[in-house]
Amino acid sequence: MNKTQARYPAELHESSVRMVFDTRTPEESLKAVCLRVAPLVNVRFATLYGWCKQATPTTEVSSRKAVTVSELESEVRSLRKELRETKRANEILKAAASFFGAEIDRQSQR
Numbered sequence: 001m002n003k004t005q006a007r008y009p010a011e012l013h014e015s016s017v018r019m020v021f022d023t024r025t026p027e028e029s030l031k032a033v034c035l036r037v038a039p040l041v042n043v044r045f046a047t048l049y050g051w052c053k054q055a056t057p058t059t060e061v062s063s064r065k066a067v068t069v070s071e072l073e074s075e076v077r078s079l080r081k082e083l084r085e086t087k088r089a090n091e092i093l094k095a096a097a098s099f100f101g102a103e104i105d106r107q108s109q110r
Contacts, residue, residue, distance in 0.1 A: 008043065016041045016048055017055045 019041065024033045030052055038045040 008047070012041065012043070013051055016043055017051050020048065020052050021055075 016037065020030070020033050020037050023037065024030070031049060034045055034049040034052055038048045041048070
């Protein structure tokens with residue numbers, strides 16, 4: 001077996017680290033959380049602790065921004081508008097590709 005070969009699947013690695021950072025409270029140490037989570041995910045404490053030390057959490061509990069429902073609703077509205085515009089542009093591009101593809105076909109048949 002190659003030393004660099006992973007003993008744990010990447011999905012387990014990622015989900016375990018995510019679980020540690022999601023369940024960690026500001027007053028809890030990284031070691032304490034790893035000790036609590038390691039048996040739940042069937043990974044040795046030292047392995048999980050090493051993974052977590054290498055990882056940088058995307059959002060820690062202490063830095064999470066409180067978001068109101070109205071902010072989320074406005075974000076959903078803007079994302080839906082952006083999606084509509086993107087779909088419309090995609091349809092225009094499909095039509096243009098079809099038109100120019102047919103034009104090239106006609107020229108090659110001459």
